[in-house]
Amino acid sequence: MQGLDFSVVPPYWALLGEGLWWTVLISSVSSLVSVVAGVGFALLVLYGVPVAQYPVRFFMWLFMGTPLLLQLFLIYFGLVQIGIDIPAVGAGIIGLSLHFAVYNADILRAGIVAVDTGQTEAARSLGFGRWQTLFNIVVPQALRSTLPALGSMMVALLKESSIVSMIGITELVHSAQLAISETYRPFEFYLTVAALYYIVNLILEAGLHGIERKVGLSR
Amino acid sequence: MTDVRPMIDVRGARKSYGALEVLKGIDLSVQRGQIVAVIGPSGSGKSTLLRSINHLETLNAGEVWLDGVKVNQKLGRAAFERHINQVRQQMGMVFQHFNLFPHLSVSDNITIGPIKLRGMDKAKARELALVMLDKVGLAEKIDAYPARLSGGQKQRVAIARALAMQPKVMLFDEATSALDPELVDEVNLVMKQLAREHMTMVIVTHEMRFAAEVADRVLFMADGTVVEEGAPDELFRCPKQERTRLFLRKFLNP
Numbered sequence: 001m002q003g004l005d006f007s008v009v010p011p012y013w014a015l016l017g018e019g020l021w022w023t024v025l026i027s028s029v030s031s032l033v034s035v036v037a038g039v040g041f042a043l044l045v046l047y048g049v050p051v052a053q054y055p056v057r058f059f060m061w062l063f064m065g066t067p068l069l070l071q072l073f074l075i076y077f078g079l080v081q082i083g084i085d086i087p088a089v090g091a092g093i094i095g096l097s098l099h100f101a102v103y104n105a106d107i108l109r110a111g112i113v114a115v116d117t118g119q120t121e122a123a124r125s126l127g128f129g130r131w132q133t134l135f136n137i138v139v140p141q142a143l144r145s146t147l148p149a150l151g152s153m154m155v156a157l158l159k160e161s162s163i164v165s166m167i168g169i170t171e172l173v174h175s176a177q178l179a180i181s182e183t184y185r186p187f188e189f190y191l192t193v194a195a196l197y198y199i200v201n202l203i204l205e206a207g208l209h210g211i212e213r214k215v216g217l218s219r
Numbered sequence: 220m221t222d223v224r225p226m227i228d229v230r231g232a233r234k235s236y237g238a239l240e241v242l243k244g245i246d247l248s249v250q251r252g253q254i255v256a257v258i259g260p261s262g263s264g265k266s267t268l269l270r271s272i273n274h275l276e277t278l279n280a281g282e283v284w285l286d287g288v289k290v291n292q293k294l295g296r297a298a299f300e301r302h303i304n305q306v307r308q309q310m311g312m313v314f315q316h317f318n319l320f321p322h323l324s325v326s327d328n329i330t331i332g333p334i335k336l337r338g339m340d341k342a343k344a345r346e347l348a349l350v351m352l353d354k355v356g357l358a359e360k361i362d363a364y365p366a367r368l369s370g371g372q373k374q375r376v377a378i379a380r381a382l383a384m385q386p387k388v389m390l391f392d393e394a395t396s397a398l399d400p401e402l403v404d405e406v407n408l409v410m411k412q413l414a415r416e417h418m419t420m421v422i423v424t425h426e427m428r429f430a431a432e433v434a435d436r437v438l439f440m441a442d443g444t445v446v447e448e449g450a451p452d453e454l455f456r457c458p459k460q461e462r463t464r465l466f467l468r469k470f471l472n473p
């Protein structure tokens with residue numbers, strides 16, 4: 001038996017740091033895109049013309065019904081075959097964004113429908129058009145009311161982002177694996193990485209709470 | 220010519236929800252600067268009539284005109300959308316439940332219309348908001364959020380928001396019905412002030428006393444028709460129709 005010895009970790013800070021960087025970068029870009037795309041999907045499903053609505057519905061159904069890993073492989077390895085060559089980081093961001101956008105769209109759709117119709121009537125009576133009303137009045141309120149649920153999705157996305165290691169990106173988990181393959185000390189490195197995830201999560205949640213508090217002013 | 224064209228002209232308005240006919244051919248004409256109060260029992264179609272004027276409800280038949288422009292004209296989808304948005308900018312609407320935008324400050328509630336629809340710059344819009352808030356006696360609340368306001372204050376901000384678009388007419392749908400009794404007066408006071416400024420108004424209300432005080436003409440509706448209309452003195456003192464008498468009796472001695 002071997003005792004825990006964390007002195008093996010410091011020589012690999014640079015490697016772990018790189019992994020952390022990719023994890024944070026990919027997660028934050030994907031989170032942002034997944035919310036923006038989620039709004040777009042939700043609006044299309046609710047108010048889009050049929051030619052736009054049905055493809056989006058089909059696409060959402062497809063993305064909810066298949067594993068994220070498969071989606072990543074399709075985007076990274078599959079698309080090359082038909083001449084669309086996306087770099088791994090791009091493919092990872094697209095995969096994570098779309099996968100979570102579909103869930104966000106579902107959350108936001110409920111949030112949009114829940115906004116009081118009086119809000120729409122007030123905006124329309126001032127002279128706002130349909131889409132102006134949605135973007136200026138309805139969606140901002142839906143984003144506020146669904147913020148906790150969207151936040152949970154961001155936390156989930158951060159954790160799920162480790163899956164991009166499967167298409168060769170040295171994110172946090174993968175960087176730990178590389179270190180372990182040289183040192184044969186899985187416990188120390190996995191615990192270290194767990195702590196790093198935990199810290200990033202704390203920062204994310206603090207940020208989300210901050211926004212919720214600010215938004216709470218208007219409640 | 221003495222024939223001045225009316226500010227609001229509704230002709231033969233009909234509206235059904237499924238088998239239920241809610242408006243059975245209503246005519247209403249409001250002159251510039253005139254104030255018309257619409258009274259009647261619950262479900263008689265008062266709100267539907269008011270909402271048809273700015274096309275929140277679509278009539279099945281009949282015409283609505285605002286200052287010589289036909290509101291419910293036949294146009295293609297996109298063209299009608301442009302037309303109706305233009306028309307609605309000229310009509311202020313005040314709702315029973317205020318419908319302030321809760322995610323926006325009082326100032327932003329008032330300025331969002333002028334900024335987004337009229338392209339007014341932000342500094343100017345804020346000045347305008349201050350002027351409008353002064354009118355309704357709430358200048359000190361300019362940076363508050365709606366959640367921090369009382370019902371009466373919310374409704375006054377809602378009126379300021381509508382006024383900021385400099386509308387030709389104001390439509391009120393039971394502006395004080397959702398308020399605690401002690402908050403009714405502050406809103407009524409604002410409406411009376413508008414009356415003194417000769418704003419053209421259609422006021423749907425359950426408050427007979429207020430209607431009598433402020434209106435030039437009162438319309439009594441029941442079952443989707445105008446049963447009787449006239450000057451408040453005549454209509455309230457000596458109503459001609461039995462239906463009106465019954466309604467008023469119930470209202471005055473409940």
Ligand SMILES: Nc1ncnc2c1ncn2[C@@H]1O[C@H](COP(=O)(O)OP(=O)(O)OP(=O)(O)O)[C@@H](O)[C@H]1O
Pocket residue numbers: 236241259260261262263264265266267268
């Ligand atoms: N969207 C709708 N769908 C179906 N029926 C409706 C709808 N809106 C109104 N109605 C019906 O139309 C009738 C007239 O409604 P309206 O709201 O115009 O009455 P009102 O005179 O304003 O009544 P109140 O004094 O209670 O506000 C009512 O019977 C109401 O139930």
Ligand SMILES: [Mg+2]
Pocket residue numbers: 265266267392393
């Ligand atoms: Mg009503």
